[in-house]
Amino acid sequence: MATDVITLITKDHRTVESLFERLKKQQGDQKATVAELHALLIAHARAEEDRVYPGIDAHHSVEEHKQAEILLDALVRSQPGTPEFRKTLEELITSVTHHVEEEESKILPALKKSAGEKRLKELGKAFQERRAEELKALSVPKQAKPTGVPKQAKPSGATRAELYEQAQKADIPGRSQMGKEELAEALRHAKS
Structure with a gap:
């Protein structure tokens, strides 16, 4: 990159x-x-x-x-x-x-x-x-993550802008058209 x-x-x-x-x-x-x-x-x-x-x-x-x-x-x-x-x-x-x-x-x-x-x-x-x-x-301050929830099920505390920047660094295609949840999911897949 x-x-x-x-x-x-x-x-x-x-x-x-x-x-x-x-x-x-x-x-x-x-x-x-x-x-x-x-x-x-x-x-x-x-x-x-x-x-x-x-x-x-x-x-x-x-x-x-x-x-x-x-x-x-x-x-x-x-x-x-x-x-x-x-x-x-x-x-x-x-x-x-x-x-x-x-x-x-x-x-x-x-x-x-x-x-x-x-x-x-x-x-x-x-x-x-x-x-x-x-x-x-x-960015909006991150909210505390709920306890007792598996890591994948916890809501992302990152803003869409932060997730977009991570997706940009990971060179995820189509990222500019993705919403916050889609970006979070694409980043999870890119890391696995």
């Missing part, structure tokens, strides 16, 4: 795009998908700002992150299915799509050109670590 920062960032971009598709098509639990999108975009932005952007000219990208955060907060507060939700979602998709296109056509190619393979892997590791910290901080 590639661990260079460019691959990791573009992988997140594709995940965000699949979450947008789910929201546009009104598939699954919309509130849960919005929560997952919120956690992923915030963690991704913080990791880029703290670990990737220092040393490169990315002021404009930081401004785009701030704009996306404002729209994300509005989306979290709005009710799925309402005109406000749809309008905010469209604005967020437009904003993030513009940012992704700019990042993938200008910033990442410039970074690839200026940094060697070793540096890209170092940045990838730093990006992953910072992203994981943010995802952990943004």
Whole structure:
């Protein structure tokens, strides 16, 4: 599995795009998908700002992150299915799509050109670590597991975002379309 920062960032971009598709098509639990999108975009932005952007000219990208955060907060507060939700979602998709296109056509190619393979892997590791910290901080606190229940039957205390990240590391196909329980099941099978 590639661990260079460019691959990791573009992988997140594709995940965000699949979450947008789910929201546009009104598939699954919309509130849960919005929560997952919120956690992923915030963690991704913080990791880029703290670990990737220092040393490169990315002021404009930081401004785009701030704009996306404002729209994300509005989306979290709005009710799925309402005109406000749809309008905010469209604005967020437009904003993030513009940012992704700019990042993938200008910033990442410039970074690839200026940094060697070793540096890209170092940045990838730093990006992953910072992203994981943010995802952990943004997740719902884990509930205590009930006692006396066999290990496989205990509900997973991990959030869907955490399970998704584990599935990403395990390279489980179709993970972006899976719900929390499906991810947990796929991870159990991958480990056995």
